[in-house]
Amino acid sequence: MALIAPSILSADFANLESEIAKIETAGADWVHVDVMDGGFVPNITIGAPVVKYIKPITSLFVDVHLMIFNPERHIPDFIKAGSDLVTFHMEAFRYAAGSTEKLEHQLASSNFDKRLTGEETQEDWEAVGKTSTDYDIEKILNTVQLVKTSGARAGISINPATPVSALEQIIKELDLVLLMSVNPGFGGQKFKPVVLEKITQVVELAKANGRSVGTDFTQGELAIEIDGGVAPGAIAEDLKKAGANVLVAGSAVYGAEDIQKAISEIKS
Ligand code: DX5
Ligand code: ZN
Secondary structure, X not given: OOEEEEEHHHOOHHHHHHHHHHXXXXXOOEEXXXXXXXXXXXXXXXXXXXXXXXXXXXXXXXXXXXXXXXXXXXXXXXXXXXXXXXXXXXXXXXXXXXXXXXXXXXXXXXXXXXXXXXXXXXXXXXXXXXXXXOEOHXXXXXXXXXXXXXXXXXXXXXXXXXXXXXXXXOHHHOOEEEEEOOXXXXXXXXXXXXXXXXXXXXXXXXXHOOOOEOOOHHHOOXXXXXXXXXXXXXXXXXXXXXXXXXXXEOXXXXXXXXXHHHHHHHHO
């Protein structure tokens, strides 16, 4: 069993209320809200005002995934608007090669085309940074604290090309780790199986840091969420077997003829 968090990225935005009601009656656990800024990822989607309108029309747990630079500037607004959990990206706090400048500008230009087509590799990613551990850890920890003190659960996401070791210094502080199984930016991409071994690595890292893995935040558990290309059948099975406990699915849910069937097949 895993919790399922359908992504409204694949929903009909002109009818969000009924689109969210659909997943709620079909047995969804969370509603996943993908926020993109046109810089960290190529697309632009929605902002905090949309979360504000979603919150009162659903009893689902509101799971906000920020794919944006400078998440700390926007987090208070997203939490005021009703986010129950806010996840931001480790890579938004990565330094540029050979300097203490943030990676922002290089990232936005150098790998942009490859990211658009999902072809960015670990090597491409490494080429614009110094090493995989060059993150502004202090700022990341402050941002995690900002989420928590503003009243939400805090998650960190890493892209397919970012190693799990990047989480070593922060895993103790997190409620959730979101492993991307596609390069962020679009719904409907092909699942990258590399995420399976990363789940095992997160489970091990959690253990080494005295964290138990699960979705009961009140008990201090660490949730492992997977996002991108998730579908019923072998993919969902493999993810759960590896230890994932929250599965995001956009096109596999909203594109399904029978949403209830898709949700129950992904969950169990
Ligand atoms: C990708 C988003 C995902 C996406 C999932 O950048 O973070 O949440 O909507 O969509 P599917 O399930 O279609 O891959
Ligand atoms: Zn997402």
